[in-house]
Amino acid sequence: MAKKTRGNQPDFSILEGKFYSKSNALVNAKGKGSLLSQKLFAVGIQQAEKDEKTGIISSTLYGTDLRMIFGAKNGSFYDQIKEVVQSVKGKPSLLDYRLVYADDATERVEAINVITDCTFENGILNIRYNTKVNDDIYRLKSNYTTYALSETMGLKSIYSFRLYEILKAEYDKQSYVAHKNGRNLNNEKAYVLEINLTDLKLRLGIIDPSIDKEILKAIQSENPDYNLVEELAKGQKDGRKYSKVSNLKTYALNRAKDELAEKTSLSFEYEEIKAGRGGKVVGIRFFIRHKGKEKKDIIDITPEITEEMKENIIDEINEYIDEKIKIKDLKAIAEEADYDIEKIKKQYDLMKKKKNKIEDIVAYLIKAIRDDYSEPVTKVNSFNSFNSFEQNHYNFKELERKLLDN
């Protein structure tokens, strides 16, 4: 199945615990940028600093660190960086990383160069950001999404990278901010995001809006005429790229789907939204899922969970659970589940299905959430389910002790 990849794997261990945040406006901005420039941007804003006098935000990246992050071992890596830094005609550079985004204050849609200035000298990369994106990358307070570098740096396709950012922003928004319940997809919770096909192409940088004033103008309106955009895009150099939906699926969507499933805490499915005679594909409906278990550190730092939200979540759990449980214990359960209500509901529902009576509900739920128990009795044979129950039961005393220690 997995073909042998050449070369060494990048060392992502140094990225553990490193996060960067972007405003959701920036995440959903339309525009083009090479994978390398997107990644450099992400690493950059993670440690960006603001000069309070000038208001300019800049970051300094060391070549040795970058080398590790990108897993490059040969000398040509510096050349690659040099290449994105210097704007060579016809080649994409960091400075070409352009975004079209809507300024909420002025309601104007404009194309801006995200990076205004960059140099690479003596193995040190200096990046200065357009002050117009200051509020999108620095000291964010609301309406933003946090990403782990360890998740995004390993992605090899620009589409994987962009889709991951878009889908994670949407997932977090629906899950932690709006507290939506999501939709059941193959017994897993999924959040739905519908994107117009042309809009998707714009967001993934397949159609570049920044080089065409007509397209820019077309997407300024609240309900853009996407047919017109598509028509105008045909005139672009790469405008015909992915004019076949099957090619878009094969090379962009399916690959991103596989790569996200393999490497990140999110996975997704999608389906076409069809309309008209012949069932022309007009959009894509994404179903976003969180794999949860092994990458729970992502949720831990998700900043949207405020104390107030925690209280709301605890209230909701209290309502959901029939038995009387102390607030203190509810909190312990919620902590274990990273305030993911669905996790708690799932384990509680599973517990209810069990024939044997659970003596200590709190201890059981905490253990169940920690180990992410899955449907045992119906699918697995009885021997296994018996085993797992015995094990849980056996650990109650120890669990209780641990809880009291905390």
Place this chain on the structure above:
DNA sequence: TGGGTTGGAAGTAGGCTTTG
């Protein structure tokens, strides 16, 4: 370390079939 080589991945397009 740098530079050419090369295999595989990315992307294009056409023909034919299937679908709503």
Place this chain on the structure above:
DNA sequence: CAAAGCCTACTTCCAACCCA
């Protein structure tokens, strides 16, 4: 009937590899 689906043949591109 229009457009998707599927298969395939083909071109282009890129980065890992190898060797001097």
